[in-house]
Amino acid sequence: MGLLTFILATSIAVLPPHKYDRPFHGNLVITEHQNILEQCGWHVACMRGPYRDFRGVFCEISIPKQGETIYSLNYSKWYGKVDWWWTKQFIKHERGHCNGWPGYHPNQRLVKRK
Numbered sequence: 001m002g003l004l005t006f007i008l009a010t011s012i013a014v015l016p017p018h019k020y021d022r023p024f025h026g027n028l029v030i031t032e033h034q035n036i037l038e039q040c041g042w043h044v045a046c047m048r049g050p051y052r053d054f055r056g057v058f059c060e061i062s063i064p065k066q067g068e069t070i071y072s073l074n075y076s077k078w079y080g081k082v083d084w085w086w087t088k089q090f091i092k093h094e095r096g097h098c099n100g101w102p103g104y105h106p107n108q109r110l111v112k113r114k
């Protein structure tokens, strides 16, 4: 399962290599949560899948609500206010896991906010 690591406080996102940074071929379900740290076991975003059921192939992504300020205390510390830029990075990261990027984040790309 893809647990998320966004490191180095507020301005650097960990993104998957390009081969995993693409649309998910299936049903991508993205849910915003007010209590994301509880939802994701102290990670600031997380995913489940891909899995198949009678409806097709699914991947579910949980991300924090925009406007929330989050202090994550786990090893992958993240602190900051969630805005649209972060929402995009969280989705790209987790969608990478939906596309098969392993949970230990090989060949990650660190993207600095401009």
Ligand SMILES: [Zn+2]
Pocket: 002, 003, 004, 005, 093, 097, 103, 105
């Ligand atoms: Zn991850």
